[in-house]
Each structure stands twice: as C-alpha cells, then as structure tokens.
Amino acid sequence: MKTTLIAALGLAVLATGAARAEGQMTHQTKQREMSATAxxxxxxxxxxxxxxxxxxxxxxxxxxxxxxxxxxxxxxxxxxxxxxxxxxxxxxxxxxxxxxxxxxxxxxxxxxxxxxxxxxxxxxxxxxxxxxxxxxxxxxxxxxxxxxxxxxxxxxxxxxxxxxxxxxxxxxxxxxxxxxxxxxxxxxxx
Ligand SMILES: [Cu+2]
Missing domain, CATH: 2.60.40.1890 (PCu(A)C copper chaperone)
Structure with a gap:
C-alpha cells in the first residue's frame, strides 16, 4: 500500500516536472518569436x-x-x-x-x-x-x-x-x- 502511494507520488512529481519543463520551453520559444514585434x-x-x-x-x-x-x-x-x-x-x-x-x-x-x-x-x-x-x-x-x-x-x-x-x-x-x-x-x- 505504502509502496503504491510513494510510486504514485513519484509519478505525480515526474509528471509535474515534465509539464513545467514543457511550459518553460514553450515560453522561451514564444519569447524568441516575439522579440521582433514586442x-x-x-x-x-x-x-x-x-x-x-x-x-x-x-x-x-x-x-x-x-x-x-x-x-x-x-x-x-x-x-x-x-x-x-x-x-x-x-x-x-x-x-x-x-x-x-x-x-x-x-x-x-x-x-x-x-x-x-x-x-x-x-x-x-x-x-x-x-x-x-x-x-x-x-x-x-x-x-x-x-x-x-x-x-x-x-x-x-x-x-x-x-x-x-x-x-x-x-x-x-x-x-x-x-x-x-x-x-x-x-x-x-x-
Ligand atoms: Cu541624431
């Protein structure tokens, strides 16, 4: 039971990390694209x-x-x-x-x-x-x-x-x- 919970938490943390990394990448790409106009x-x-x-x-x-x-x-x-x-x-x-x-x-x-x-x-x-x-x-x-x-x-x-x-x-x-x-x-x- 405990193991499953920890594993689930670990997955959640991993998922959050991935989402954050993706978010940052999108943000940086946007900034680069926008630099000409903004x-x-x-x-x-x-x-x-x-x-x-x-x-x-x-x-x-x-x-x-x-x-x-x-x-x-x-x-x-x-x-x-x-x-x-x-x-x-x-x-x-x-x-x-x-x-x-x-x-x-x-x-x-x-x-x-x-x-x-x-x-x-x-x-x-x-x-x-x-x-x-x-x-x-x-x-x-x-x-x-x-x-x-x-x-x-x-x-x-x-x-x-x-x-x-x-x-x-x-x-x-x-x-x-x-x-x-x-x-x-x-x-x-x-
Ligand atoms: Cu001048």
Missing amino acids: PAEARFELGALVIENPFSRASLPNQPVGGGFFTVTNTGTEDDRLIAANAAPEMADHMEIHEMAMDGQVMKMRELPKGLPIPAGETVQLKPGGYHLMLMGLKQPLVEGETVTVTLTFEKAGSIEVPLAIGAPNAKGGMGHGSPVGQGQMKHGG
Whole structure:
C-alpha cells in the first residue's frame, strides 16, 4: 500500500516536472518569436553587457534620418564603450552615435566622436531626446511594426546584431526627431 502511494507520488512529481519543463520551453520559444514585434520582451546579452528594448520609430515621408534607442547595462567591473553602429547598406548610408543637448534655446544633436561610455555597474539609456543612434541617409522608409537590424560594436564586449523594433513616429514620447520642436529647431552639428 505504502509502496503504491510513494510510486504514485513519484509519478505525480515526474509528471509535474515534465509539464513545467514543457511550459518553460514553450515560453522561451514564444519569447524568441516575439522579440521582433514586442520590444518589451527583447533582451540581448553580450559579455558583461545586457541590451534591452532596442527600438526605432517609423519615418515620415522624405525623412532623411532615423533614430535607434535601447537600454544597456554593464554588469561587469570594467568600463566599456559603444564605439560603432552599422546597418545594412541598403538601409542607410551609415550610422552615427549622437547626443542631444540644449545650446541656448535650441536643442541640438551632435555626433559623439569617441562613442558612448558604458561605465562598469551602470545602466545607460539611449532614448528620444537623449543619447541615440542615428541612421544617416535613410535609403528606405522605417515602417511601423517591422524591424531594422543594426550591429552594435563595443570596445571590450565586441559586436552584436540586434533588431530595432520600429514603433510609431513618436514611440516612447519625449522630445524626438519626429516632434514639431525637433523638425524646426534640431540641427545636426559637425
Ligand atoms: Cu541624431
């Protein structure tokens, strides 16, 4: 009697374990499938770096540039630096790493010639109105709901390809390239 009970329990435990494993696998597969369309789920690891929620914004007609944004956390003990970003040649002429800052009353953006420092133990956000990637010389429109793949290169961690999920022209709000202020007053330095 006891043996039967223990055996039954054992089976139940085994069954639960199997169900859990299956559940996890389904969940992981779903996450991978969804990463292109659900920026909230997107997470990429590269050495000590964790890159989350890479996204872009749909371009307006004849818009010559496009933005790229993500959050990067340096979980390591060594400072790193984002030194380059690249897109396919059919997508854009080239890419730059930009910062935005007020110059008097005018919001200007300029290229960071030495790249963007990612200090050890810190999280750096690239977001509309702040640091961002810029696709220069867009060769095709950025379409909401699609993705554009970019290669990010870090000084220490190396390179990784990430898909930027393309949101609405004003995705994530803030003062961005698509805002009226941006259209009128933002100027590229250098
Ligand atoms: Cu810019």
